[in-house]
Amino acid sequence: MVIALAAVLILVLTACGSSGESFSSGAKDDSKLKVTTTIGMITDVAKEVGGEHVQVTGLMGEGVDPHLFKATQGDVRKLDEADIIFYNGLHLEAKLGDILEQMNEDKPTIAVAEAIEASKLLAGDEEAGEQYDPHVWFDVSHWMTVTETIRDELMKIDPDHSEDYEKNAEAYLTELQELHTYAKVQIASIPEESRVLVTAHDAFHYFGKAYDIEVRGLQGISTASEAGVKDVTDLVDFLVERKIGAVFVESSVSSKSIDAVIEGAEAKGHQIQEGGELFSDAMGPEGTEEGTYIGMVRHNVDTIVGALK
Template structure:
């Protein structure tokens, strides 16, 4: 299928430019009038004002920052970061923040340019920056950017992310560096235990059945780290289009390999996978939905996926119970 490129009109370009300019103006005003977060700390509870993009990053920053930080997350449960557009309220939050943490590797799609502009004004940190590029998956072959941004699905990469958050907080607030170090040490110990747990659970699936089929190609790091073949209908970004050819190829794979379950994702409509299941049924092979996985966002507060660790555990348990 030939790719159709839509050229941005003057109005679209103007809106984007105005958004970026508004953000720069807010940031510049902060410099002139004194950092809003620092002023609030002096007048209030003394917490560092932080904004994070995704729920996973928000959770990690809160774990490591502890009582010294107040973290606002921009993207809640079920939100797709690849397609997310910053609202005026988001721009104000970013302008008022003392530190901003984001995924990087073009995870935030349309927001990337805004975040890169802010790096010149205040600590604006891509949490993926500490990962050795040789350990990153390519994203070009899967309809994405240079690298696959879904680093959180390899728990060892999330340990690197935690170290970046720890070091950023310690550098910004050296008076509490020891506290950030302690919090990070405890959190990283939990992550090492989680990494081992996931390996043990995936080993419960018979080797021939270790095939994870999802709506978009978000689980590549998970597959590489824990020994499971991963296939997605769409590329690594949900902005990538899929067509009847993609549906047909995935349907044929399911039928030929007698795959019994596929998975839907909390941040993506289920219609794409339903089309694949219907196609397989027409060919005499029944495929069921093995469960809902959390890919680009965590679960609702109070759910069994409302923290990063619980999210990874939920996904692993769902995959294992459906495939073993």
């Protein structure tokens, strides 16, 4: 069944093109549990909780937009070889999500964001087929739920190392709680009238709700839909009216649309600075602070505060 499904996956996914190379946590080690993940934020949690007992392979590295991700034959092979797969779900991975659901017939394939209570999820773009906003990692308390889900699933598939998974998760959850508090305190230090976060696409609404900052995005929740002239004009009018002084670009989204907003505001006599680069749908380079979930969130918080305070 797995081999047959892999053949179907190759036909379906390679027809979509190539997304570039995927990455892993090191050389293959057959003695370890093979874990394949999609976005970098999930990859990082799997490494933290799994520790020495897992071999984690992430499909989406630095700068990769999961909304537009196109799997290669190599990606399909990594999915097929995995003992367990973790992905976000909530339609973040688009067509790949449908394939992953089918793979659940042969191995544990877990949509980690779907473990969060539906009442805590924000509405998505129904026209794009999204019932819920998938960007749950921007509320650190939600990512704590995801961490617990990954812990429980690793314990289930590898009970011999349950004690270590539980211990690793406990330590990581403590760090996440500290991060959650840090974000609240730092964002609260921005004067209320300046506490407005304007970005290229609507990825930060969980962040806004969790840390009490107004959020505006030029594009929709998914980057698959491009911003139009009216979107730019409406955002420019908002910035001018509210006297907002900074907007932000994203590492996984082209800066062209935000550049157009800045130029539009300048044409109306309102100067806006580019407040810095935020990580939204992808983390920073592997091996850097921003290449970890905690480092990514701290970078975003510090960049926002530095530009708006």
